[in-house]
Amino acid sequence: MSTAIGLALGARLNNSGNYTFLILGDGECNEGQVWEGAMFAAHHKLGGLIAFIDWNKQQLDGFTKDVMDLGNLEGKFKAFGWHTQTVDGHDPGRIKAAVVEAKLAEGKPSAIILDTVKGYGCNFAEGIAGNHHMTFTQDQMDKAIDLAAQRLDEAREAVAAAAT
Numbered sequence: 001m002s003t004a005i006g007l008a009l010g011a012r013l014n015n016s017g018n019y020t021f022l023i024l025g026d027g028e029c030n031e032g033q034v035w036e037g038a039m040f041a042a043h044h045k046l047g048g049l050i051a052f053i054d055w056n057k058q059q060l061d062g063f064t065k066d067v068m069d070l071g072n073l074e075g076k077f078k079a080f081g082w083h084t085q086t087v088d089g090h091d092p093g094r095i096k097a098a099v100v101e102a103k104l105a106e107g108k109p110s111a112i113i114l115d116t117v118k119g120y121g122c123n124f125a126e127g128i129a130g131n132h133h134m135t136f137t138q139d140q141m142d143k144a145i146d147l148a149a150q151r152l153d154e155a156r157e158a159v160a161a162a163a164t
Helices: 002-013 032-043 073-079 092-104 138-163
Strands: 020-025 049-055 083-088 110-115
Touching (some): 073 110
Parallel strands (some): 020 049
């Protein structure tokens, strides 16, 4: 968060017109540094900062609702002065549309909460507690790589279709 804020502030000071993209995990949002940064970014009107929050409802030690319930993430970022949206994090077209909308929100940072399922599409890992640190067989890895390649092709097609 701090590095992204520094980059976004530098881009604004240099009038570069660049955007800074930040990726946060929902478990990471338990950290005070995230909220200090959220407050700083809104106060300094860092409109070139776009954060993606992977809201998969899991973290290293379990489900976020059990470890430290974050409640309404979109509402929290909005209360800090951010432009906020929640989208299906498995839908590249919706993610692209959210980025377009975020770029139009001048004068404030944007948070795009990606509603996802950890391990999505891999039946041996999807939504399973402890999947942050599970051991995979070679067969599972091969299937996961094949599935990822297929999803990447689908995502490319969806983004290309959304561009037309």
